[in-house]
Amino acid sequence: MLQVSDPQDLSFANHTMKAMLDKAYDTIQPDLVVFTGDNILGNHLRDARFGTYHTIKTDAGEKRRMIKAIDHIIAPLEKRGIPFVFIYGNHDDVNSITKEEQAEIFKSYPTCVMPEQPDPNLDVDTCYLPLYSSDNAKEIFRLWLFDSAWHDKKEKRTYEYVKPEAVKWFKECCEANKRSTNGIGIPGLLFIHIPLPEQMNLLEPCPNGTGGIRIRLDDSETAYRLNSKLAVGALGEPPCVLEKNTGLFDAVKSDGSVLAIVSGHDHTNCFDGTWNGVRFIQTACASFRCYGDRNRGVRLFELDEENPTLFKTTHFTYSDLCGDGFLSNLRYIMDADGMQKYKYPLLAATAIGLTGITTGIIKYFRK
Numbered sequence: 073m074l075q076v077s078d079p080q081d082l083s084f085a086n087h088t089m090k091a092m093l094d095k096a097y098d099t100i101q102p103d104l105v106v107f108t109g110d111n112i113l114g115n116h117l118r119d120a121r122f123g124t125y126h127t128i129k130t131d132a133g134e135k136r137r138m139i140k141a142i143d144h145i146i147a148p149l150e151k152r153g154i155p156f157v158f159i160y161g162n163h164d165d166v167n168s169i170t171k172e173e174q175a176e177i178f179k180s181y182p183t184c185v186m187p188e189q190p191d192p193n194l195d196v197d198t199c200y201l202p203l204y205s206s207d208n209a210k211e212i213f214r215l216w217l218f219d220s221a222w223h224d225k226k227e228k229r230t231y232e233y234v235k236p237e238a239v240k241w242f243k244e245c246c247e248a249n250k251r252s253t254n255g256i257g258i259p260g261l262l263f264i265h266i267p268l269p270e271q272m273n274l275l276e277p278c279p280n281g282t283g284g285i286r287i288r289l290d291d292s293e294t295a296y297r298l299n300s301k302l303a304v305g306a307l308g309e310p311p312c313v314l315e316k317n318t319g320l321f322d323a324v325k326s327d328g329s330v331l332a333i334v335s336g337h338d339h340t341n342c343f344d345g346t347w348n349g350v351r352f353i354q355t356a357c358a359s360f361r362c363y364g365d366r367n368r369g370v371r372l373f374e375l376d377e378e379n380p381t382l383f384k385t386t387h388f389t390y391s392d393l394c395g396d397g398f399l400s401n402l403r404y405i406m407d408a409d410g411m412q413k414y415k416y417p418l419l420a421a422t423a424i425g426l427t428g429i430t431t432g433i434i435k436y437f438r439k
């Protein structure tokens with residue numbers, strides 16, 4: 073299965089991201105896609121493409137644009153018959169449309185395999201998807217999906233934590249799981265948009281000027297890097313973890329059936345590490361519309377039904393999927409957010425070059 077995190081785009085979606093995802097679906101041919109939040113850039117749906125012309129002023133208009141933005145990421149799966157599930161990120165519901173209405177848009181696609189909400193006290197995207205053995209005889213794996221942020225539409229504020237009800241539900245499910253399997257439990261992966269605070273333990277302070285990421289804690293700023301004894305991968309920004317700890321880590325740790333907590337949210341962080349017996353997998357964004365770096369891509373998880381606890385994970389970047397040639401790089405520079413400092417000089421140089429050639433040709437023929 074493929075994790076696509078933070079595709080985070082609008083009703084006019086970025087063509088290079090779409091090309092990258094198409095390439096991922098065609099070459100990897102996943103059996104399932106898990107969207108791990110910031111699936112759309114929900115807080116900018118009303119914006120105009122340029123200036124203020126064509127800004128949307130009504131809720132109905134906003135919903136039309138949301139439907140279009142969602143279609144950009146789901147239609148490619150629909151076309152290929154690839155099932156998908158989703159969780160929300162902090163950017164998804166910062167608009168007039170509720171999470172429930174948004175879930176209805178996703179669920180209107182026949183390839184959506186999102187389970188029914190197990191408890192009305194939970195968010196629509198908090199649930200688990202059971203995976204069965206190929207003979208359908210038994211459940212062999214569980215994909216836990218957790219909501220981690222929601223927007224209070226009246227207060228106009230985003231809250232970033234896992235609701236205590238969701239942690240309670242998780243513990244109850246795990247206890248039932250143990251009872252029904254004689255104490256063994258069913259292994260699984262837990263997907264959550266915003267990383268848990270405990271993920272910070274994968275970092276260590278490092279001397280200034282040695283390539284660490286500067287993180288401001290209390291009054292002082294210190295450089296941090298991934299602790300190479302605990303994690304491998306890239307730390308591109310200070311991890312932006314949940315603002316409040318409601319005990320999900322402790323619940324995962326004491327149960328032991330979750331093989332890894334998989335998150336997105338930090339667009340330039342892409343690593344895999346273990347702290348205190350719990351594995352954290354962090355995936356970079358897919359978005360070209362929002363900030364990111366050359367780790368923009370998708371993450372593959374491979375499960376073997378004979379031995380599901382030994383899953384394999386590989387991250388594929390834009391270059392891995394679309395190649396590292398001149399045209400692929402040119403496309404990246406022209407279309408990726410953050411590349412403006414190369415894009416505009418390149419466009420200017422091309423314009424100057426073309427003007428020079430045209431003037432030369434005119435002069436030649438006038439002789």
Ligand SMILES: [Fe+2]
Pocket residue numbers: 078080109110161163337338339357
């Ligand atoms: Fe994001």
Ligand SMILES: [Mn+2]
Pocket residue numbers: 109110161162163265337338
């Ligand atoms: Mn986010």
